Amino acid sequence: MARQGLNQRRPSIHDVASHAGVSAATVSKVLRGVATVKSANAKRVFEAVEQLSYRIDPLASELRRSKRRIIGAIVPEFESEFFGSIVTELERLAEQRGYALVAASSRESETRETEILERMHDWRVSGVVLSPVRNEHGPAAAFMKTNGMTGVMIDRVIASDTFDTVSADSAAASAEVARALVARGHRHVLVIGLGEQAATVHARLDGFRSQAQAIAPDMRIDVILSESEVAPLRAALRSYFSKGERPTAVYSLFLKGTLVALSEFRRQAWHCPADISLVGFDDAEWMQVTFPAIAAVVQPVRRIAMQAMDLLFRRIEGDDGPPRMLLEPCKVLMRESVSPPGSDRFRDQKASNGLPPQVGAISCPLTT
Amino acid sequence: MARQGLNQRRPSIHDVASHAGVSAATVSKVLRGVATVKSANAKRVFEAVEQLSYRIDPLASELRRSKRRIIGAIVPEFESEFFGSIVTELERLAEQRGYALVAASSRESETRETEILERMHDWRVSGVVLSPVRNEHGPAAAFMKTNGMTGVMIDRVIASDTFDTVSADSAAASAEVARALVARGHRHVLVIGLGEQAATVHARLDGFRSQAQAIAPDMRIDVILSESEVAPLRAALRSYFSKGERPTAVYSLFLKGTLVALSEFRRQAWHCPADISLVGFDDAEWMQVTFPAIAAVVQPVRRIAMQAMDLLFRRIEGDDGPPRMLLEPCKVLMRESVSPPGSDRFRDQKASNGLPPQVGAISCPLTT
DNA sequence: CAATTGCGAAAAATCGATTTACCACTGCTC
C-alpha cells in the first residue's frame, strides 16, 4: 500500500534503488525487463517498487529517450457524434497499444490546426491522426511534412503524396443515394454542402452527379454550397425555395445541412417525405426515432479509426513505403424521409383542412 | 525561416547559446523574461532563436520545474453534444491562460476514470476537471484527494467536502418542468432515468417530485430507473406501457432516455404530443428541427465550463479556502412536444386520413 | 585606498529517468 499520503515528493528511481540496495541503473534495467539482472535483485527491486508505490516519471523517461508514447489527434470539432466517436475509438486503439491519446479541436480553423500541430511537435508525439478542416493540402499537412512528423490524415481527405489517408467512400455512397432517388422517380434534386470541406464535398457531389446523370440523363441537379458558415447556407436555401424552386428531394452533404434542410422544411410547412424527400450524409442517433426517420449515409467510424491507427503504427514502426489511400465503404439507410415524389397523398386534405399556413408557405403554392 | 528542414535534431538551448555567444543560462533568462540581462545580449539571443527557429522543449522545461502547464479533463463520453461542448469550452479557457488541455474519456467506467487519473498524476498536470461517471464520492475523487491533486468536479455532482463542484441546477430546472406540466393539466407523469448517474438523477427526480406534489398533490408520478445501461431501461419502459400504463407525459432525466422514449412512442404508434407529451433533460441541436420540436432543459454549458476553470485556476494559484459548490441555472424550453393532455385535436383527423402526426404540431413559432 | 555593494554572466547543480563505459569477479583454457 502507498503510505506516501501527505509527504509531497513522489519517490524517484533513486529512492527505489537505495531501498532495494542496488543502483538506479539496475532498477531501470529491471523495470524495462532487461535480462541481465540476478533474479534475487530483481525481486528486491519489485518489492521496493511495491512498497514505495513507485511509478516511472514519464517526463524524465521520455526526455531521455526523446520519443513519447503519445499519439496526437486533431479534429475540427468535438461536438458532433461523428468526431466524438472517432476520438473515442482512436483513444481506445492507442491505449490498446500502450500509448496515450491527446486530442485537440481545431474548431474549424486552419490556423489553430497548425498551432496545435506545433505544440504536438514540441511534445514529440510519436504520431498524429489529423482530420483537417479543409483537405489534405492545407498548412497543417505542410507543417507535418516539413518537420518530419509521422501522421495519417482522415475524413476530409482524398489522397496525399506524403501521408496515408483514410476516409469514407463518399463517392460510392453518393452514387448509391443517387440510384435510390432515381429509382424512386426523383428527377429534380437539390444538393447542399459546405465548400470549406473541399475534399469530401467534391467527392460526394461528383459521385452523386455522375451516377445520377448516367442512369437518368434528364435529372436536374441544383447545388447550393456555402463556403464555411451554416448561416449563409440557410439564407441561400431560403431564397432558393422562395424563388419557387421545388425539387422533389434534398441531399445534404453534411450533418448540419440536414438540420438546416429540416428546419427550412418547417418554415415552409412542407412535410417530409410527402412534400419533399430528404437524405443526409452522416447518421445520428436521433434520426431513427423521429417522424419521419431520416435517411442517412452511415460512415464506418470504427473502421476509419482502426485503419488510421493501423497505418499510423506501421509508420511509427518504420514502414516508409509509398503513402496509401484507403476508402472505407459506407452504409446507406433509406429511412422514411425518402419516398417517391408526388406521393403526397395528404396534400389535398392539408390544403382543405384549414391548417394555419406558415409565412413562407404562401409564396410557394403547394398545389400546381 | 527555418532551414532545419531535413536534419533531424531540433536545436537545443545550447545551440542557441553558442550561436548568440552567451551561456545557456542567459538564454533561459532572456526567454523567460528575467530583467538582469543586457539588452544587447537579449537582442542577440532573440536573433539566434529566430534564425534557428528554436522552441523550448516543454519536456525538459517542465521536468525541471516539476509542474506542467497542462490541465486534464475527464468526461464520461465524447459522443454527446453536451460533453463535446464542455471539452471544447474547457480547451478554449485553458489555452486562454496559456495551458494545454488534455481530454480523456472514461467511457462510463469508474475503473478507467482512476486509470486516467493515475496517468495524469504521472504527467504532473496542474489541475484536473473531472466529470465523474457516478458522483463525487467515487474512487476517482478519493485518488485525487490521496495524491493531493488539485481539481474541480462538474456535472454529475452535488457537493464535495474536498473539491469544488460545479453543475447545472437540476433541481430548480426539474421543478420548473413540474410546474409547466402541472399548469398544462398533467396529473400522471412517467419519469425515466439512469441510476448510475446518482448525483444528478436524485436532484432532478427530487426537484420534480417535491415541486409537483407541492402544487398538485393528486399528481401521480411513476419512476423507471435503470442502473447503468440503456437497454434495460427500454425494456422496462416497454413492459410498463404494455401493462396498460398510460401517463400523459414523460420526463426523461437524460438525453438518451429522451431518444428511448421517442422510439417507444413510435413502437406504440403514439403521437407526440397528441397522445403523450415529452420533456427531456438536455437539449440537442436536432430537437428544434423535428416534428414535434422536443421540449428540453438546456444546461448552461459555457457557464459550467467557465466557472469550473475559474475555480480550478484559483486553486492552482494557491487558494485553499473551503470547497465551493456552484449551481448554475438552466433554461427550460417548452417546445411542441408538450401540450395539455387529451388535447389531441388532430387525432380524429389522423384516424380518418392517416395524416402524419407532425401536422398537428404546427403551432409554435419557429426557432432557428 | 581598502572594503563593500551590485550587476551581469558564466559555471555547475538539478530534475528523474536511460544508456554507455567500465570494473570486479568467476570460471576456464593453455
Added chain:
DNA sequence: GAGCAGTGGTAAATCGATTTTTCGCAATTG
C-alpha cells in the same frame, strides 16, 4: 598462474531545460 571470456552491476554521461552558486569587474562608500 597469466590470459581471456562472460556475468552482473555500478558510476558517470546524457537528455534539455531551470535554478543556484560563483565569479569578474566596476562603482560606491567609509
